[in-house]
Amino acid sequence: MMGQAEVAPKRAAPSSFAALMLGHSAQGLAFTAFAPALTAIAQDYKASGHGALIAQLTVSIASAGVIVGALVSGWVIARLGARATVLAALAVYALAGSGGMFLTNAGLLLASRTVVGFATACLVTACISTIAARYAPHERGRVIGAASGAGSVAALVGVTLGGALAQNFGWRMAFAQYPVFGAAGLVLAASAFPSAPASQVGETTGARRRGAGAWNLWPIYLLSSVIAAVMFVGSTQFPFMLGLDGFKTATSVGLAMGAITLTGSVVAIFYGVLERRLGLQGALTLAMAAVSGSLLLIGLVRSPAAAVLGAALQGVYVGVAVPYLHHVVTLQAAPAARPRAIGLVSAFNFFGALVNPILFAPISAALGIPGLFVVLGVATALLAAGALSLALRGPRAFSAEADVGSA
Numbered sequence: 001m002m003g004q005a006e007v008a009p010k011r012a013a014p015s016s017f018a019a020l021m022l023g024h025s026a027q028g029l030a031f032t033a034f035a036p037a038l039t040a041i042a043q044d045y046k047a048s049g050h051g052a053l054i055a056q057l058t059v060s061i062a063s064a065g066v067i068v069g070a071l072v073s074g075w076v077i078a079r080l081g082a083r084a085t086v087l088a089a090l091a092v093y094a095l096a097g098s099g100g101m102f103l104t105n106a107g108l109l110l111a112s113r114t115v116v117g118f119a120t121a122c123l124v125t126a127c128i129s130t131i132a133a134r135y136a137p138h139e140r141g142r143v144i145g146a147a148s149g150a151g152s153v154a155a156l157v158g159v160t161l162g163g164a165l166a167q168n169f170g171w172r173m174a175f176a177q178y179p180v181f182g183a184a185g186l187v188l189a190a191s192a193f194p195s196a197p198a199s200q201v202g203e204t205t206g207a208r209r210r211g212a213g214a215w216n217l218w219p220i221y222l223l224s225s226v227i228a229a230v231m232f233v234g235s236t237q238f239p240f241m242l243g244l245d246g247f248k249t250a251t252s253v254g255l256a257m258g259a260i261t262l263t264g265s266v267v268a269i270f271y272g273v274l275e276r277r278l279g280l281q282g283a284l285t286l287a288m289a290a291v292s293g294s295l296l297l298i299g300l301v302r303s304p305a306a307a308v309l310g311a312a313l314q315g316v317y318v319g320v321a322v323p324y325l326h327h328v329v330t331l332q333a334a335p336a337a338r339p340r341a342i343g344l345v346s347a348f349n350f351f352g353a354l355v356n357p358i359l360f361a362p363i364s365a366a367l368g369i370p371g372l373f374v375v376l377g378v379a380t381a382l383l384a385a386g387a388l389s390l391a392l393r394g395p396r397a398f399s400a401e402a403d404v405g406s407a
Helices: 014-020 021-028 035-044 052-081 080-096 106-134 139-168 173-193 214-244 250-269 271-300 304-332 333-353 357-392
Strands: none
Touching: 014 106, 014 139, 021 080, 021 106, 021 139, 021 173, 021 250, 035 052, 035 139, 035 173, 052 080, 052 106, 052 173, 052 304, 052 333, 080 106, 080 173, 080 333, 106 304, 106 333, 139 173, 139 250, 139 304, 139 333, 139 357, 214 250, 214 271, 214 304, 214 357, 250 304, 271 304, 271 357, 304 333, 333 357
16 A cells, blocks of 8 residues: 555545544633633632632643543554544543533542543544545645634634633533534534545555654654643733733733634634745744744733734744644654654643643743743744744755655
8 A cells, every 4th residue: 555656535525624623623622611610610619628729620631631642542543543533532522521510529520621631632633634644735734724723713612602601500511512512523523524544544646655653753743842832831821911911800811812812713724825825844934933023022012902912923823833733744754654643743732731831930930921931032033043044945854845764
């Protein structure tokens, strides 16, 4: 199979295209559906003496599940095929996600959240692997960008609907979004998800089958961790900066933070257009330049307008960097290694998010949060300059045209 030419499949039907969006949509929902209810969760578990910690862990512990799921998802897909993996993961996602509706024991609630993260990772890996198998490289960026945009839209819908459900019916009803999404996803995937096992489908262009083994792509995984660590500075520290910029209410902070999600969604949807115009390394340059401008603006300028503009630039960074990582790894990995490589990108991405406080807390303690933003702004500006230098020199590593060695 590895030595044979292959004809590119026909363009996917709309329903099949929608099914390929399920992975990122599930991931976007996994971390936002009940976010507006965190204070209510903390209050409900206050008697345990750890209410705030339990509430925070309901969000963060899912990241541990994602890391474990991402590490083993390639192995699962290689044995079950992408379609069966998606169907099984959606069922698990729906069942585990509904745990918040009825599990009163904090330990069981947190365990269910970990399982949600595990299922999410399997969904993302299976969907991106299938996209890579079914779309030629010049089309792949467009579809991966659309998937990333779908995830941002799902996050925005999830947090909005979750807030309404929690306010009107109690915080546990926010978790009802998971079984509803899982059931709808099962219907869609059962009828429309492509049946070809993604781990066994080669390049769709008929070109020579070449590419790296999963673990040979460690520079991409390292970049994934760096991108996530910087990305989570925006989401975890930005709310504190907004307080310095005149945003005093939770509503105003939420609206300002929403600029990140909104901009990220739009940019991700048009990622394919950006990549065709700029190239892969040009897209990476844009992402690093945007986050550098965002961090420096937020760190140095104290005004509401600067904060909103900084949030929008952060959204550009998210909207470009996430699909960039998934696209570049599908281009560099050998076809049979793609599911493992895609899973490793996700694992290292969430690892970067988890070590964010460890890496940046000393800087924040020494220089304050504004100082942290300035230091990271300068560092990412240097990364942007490096990426621009590579882009101007032509195809290199992390490029569709680069000549990578066999695994």
